Amino acid sequence: PISERNLSNQVEDEVVDALVSSVLDSYPRLSHRYYRMKARWFGVDALDYWDRNAPLPDDETRLYSWSDARRTVLDAYGAFEPRLAEIADQFFDKSWIDAQLREGKDSGAFSHSTVPSVHPYILMNFHGKARDVMTLAHELGHGVHQVLSGPQGALMADTPLTTAETASVFGEMLTFRSLLDGEKDPARRRILLAGKVEDMLNTVVRQIAFHSFETRVHDERAGGELSPERLGDIWMDIQGESLGDGIRFDDDYRSYWAYIPHFVHSPFYVYAYAFGDCLVNSLYDVFKDGHPGFQGKYLDMLGAGGTLRHRELLAPFGLDATDPEFWKRGLGVVAGFVDELESI
Secondary structure (H helix, E strand, O other), X not given: OXXXXXXXXXXXXXXXXXXXXXXXXXXXXXXXXXXXXXXXXXXXXXXEHHHOOOOOOOOOOOOOOHHHHHHHHHHHHHHHOHHXXXXXXXXXXXXXXXXXXXXXXXXXXXXXXXXXXXXXXXXXXXXXXXXXXXXXXXXXXXXXXXXXXXXXXXXXXXXXXXXXXXXXXXXXXXXXXXXXXXXXXXXXXXXXXXXXXXXXXXXXXXXXXHHHHHHHHHHHHOOOOOOHHHHHHHHHHHHHHHHHHHEEOOHHHHHHHHHOOHHHHXXXXXXXXXXXXXHHHHHHHHHXXXXXXXXXXXXXXXXXXXXXXXXXXXXXXXXXXXXXXXXXXXXXXXHHHHHHHHHO
């Protein structure tokens, strides 16, 4: 049944298989290793599952002003490619961002493309935390992508789900590296790195675990009806495989699969989160290695909108999503952050 979703995402079955197998193989060096380390920071053998994303014991929340956040993101964008900062700056100057906290305002964050003949609008809620700076970078990435792809017209400007997060996650990575490189205090560096790693694990490892649950449920259901007990067994098996012995579960967790609406309303949707994150990590690694003409090719990639498929978009960078090494390269970026955490 996943083939129908893949078709709408403009991606081949074998590409998704390569992504999934690469992430499954990475569990021990990513999530297992990180959560064991986090448990040690908390002084326990294993974290209860409700503490999986808990703030670190020494986390002191540093607050950023709106002007600081603007400067941080635009400087990070501009250091990579001035054209990105130039476009992003318009969102501030022309009041295309609604970030003010107000009673009754919707939560969450998004960039709405409206129509190519106008301009995007961004909604977010700025509390002044480092995570809000990253959210600003993320949504501005979407906004810049929407501006650059606008000339393709209303029918071809939008991208499939698998590449829709490219500019947003890349912009977030640029901003994160800028924040991390400017932070010399080891405790603050650990907080920044841990937050980034947890975001990546939630986007990559957790979503592929959800995908594995879906796949196994559909496979077993083809042979007959599944009881609630069996659904709980499958869920617990996969959660244990993905998170490792650094996370402790209880019986209440057996029914947690039921709180994920995608399983019912958007079957086989969730792998796209991991697809986008790993794709950007591989792209970023190519950039870090000094690939010639990277910035120009990147702008062309964003400007293509929905006119090109992933194979054509990645070819100028020497990347091929059908190759498991492509996905391993992206996962290696996450492993590098875990390595850095272990060294602090």
